[in-house]
Amino acid sequence: MEEIRLNKFLSEAGVCSRREADRMIEEGRITVDGKKAETGMRVRPDQEIKVGKKVISMSREEEVLLAVYKPPGVICTTDRREKRNIVDYVGYPTRIYPIGRLDKDSEGLILMTNIGGLVNKMMRAANYHEKEYLVTVHKPVTEAFLERMAKGVRIRKEEKGEVLLDAMTRPCQVEKLGKYSFRIILTQGLNRQIRRMCEALGYQVTHLKRVRVLNIELKGMHPGTWRKVTDKELKELLELLRGSAG
Incomplete structure (x- = not known):
């Protein structure tokens, strides 16, 4: 059974970005088969991987990409200890996380998803998006x-x-x-x-x-609202990302 890096596993399972996964591993919040995970470790899908008390599997209900109008005061983090974290603020039923950040005092468009490969391509500075x-x-x-x-x-x-x-x-x-x-x-x-x-x-x-x-715009949205990215927008986005490193 193929092994993959733990941060990639968590990203592709829709838990958080790879960077956020590394932070949670360092904080001791991730366990593998009952033992605290280590940065850089590799895992198999048949192992028991937990974030806190929650078991994580590779299965998920749907692939989601949302356009969110973040108002000032909301924090772009998956850390539920932050009172105004964007995950709880949006309250989407499937696990999703923000692509990148928009600082607390700023407002506007933030994309949220559970598609790990999409996040990695969009987050790489070398891709000039x-x-x-x-x-x-x-x-x-x-x-x-x-x-x-x-x-x-x-x-x-x-x-x-x-x-x-x-x-x-x-x-x-x-x-x-x-x-x-x-x-x-x-x-x-x-x-x-x-x-x-x-x-x-x-x-x-x-x-x-x-x-x-990229091609996703805030146009027509109001602070605190979100919408699913349209099929047309997603197709255009994937074309723009074609060939990007991830």
């Missing part, structure tokens, strides 16, 4: 600001003297919409990237909304 945002800032948007945002900005994050993030953002598309607002299309998803880019240039974000991920 587009995400579009509408942003409002605290002072007038200048041409110089737009030009610097488009070329790429060095962003950093430090905690207690430790550098957690130090990166130059990729060139991106930026368009002025109003005196204090602009549209930006990214092909990467660094932690709080747009907010950090703006801060590096002396701007504070006052409102941020994601309106598109």
Whole structure:
């Protein structure tokens, strides 16, 4: 019987992303045949794999892909200990989890699914998948600001003297919409990237909304609602992902 990595098993079983699985393994929340799991271990489908007290199997009721309009204050995590986690907020009857993140203070489109292979292809930064945002800032948007945002900005994050993030953002598309607002299309998803880019240039974000991920759009949705991705959208999405690493 073929063995696979435990994080891949949990992803394909629709429990969570591989990254989230690794975190839960490190926290000791996963057991295999009654013993605490270890990061990187391989498992067989005939073994007893549990998340907490719940036994996980590869079978699932349906393959799901939802477009969710996340309002501010909801956290994109599968950790049920967070009071406003997006899994409980959506309350879908089949186990699903978010593809990537949208920070707590932001709103807009987040995709949720139980299709592990789809998540892995969409999450890989090397695949350059587009995400579009509408942003409002605290002072007038200048041409110089737009030009610097488009070329790429060095962003950093430090905690207690430790550098957690130090990166130059990729060139991106930026368009002025109003005196204090602009549209930006990214092909990467660094932690709080747009907010950090703006801060590096002396701007504070006052409102941020994601309106598109690849071909899936937020158009016509209201905060707190969700919908199933249409067959047409899914077909287009799979075409866009064709050849992507996963």
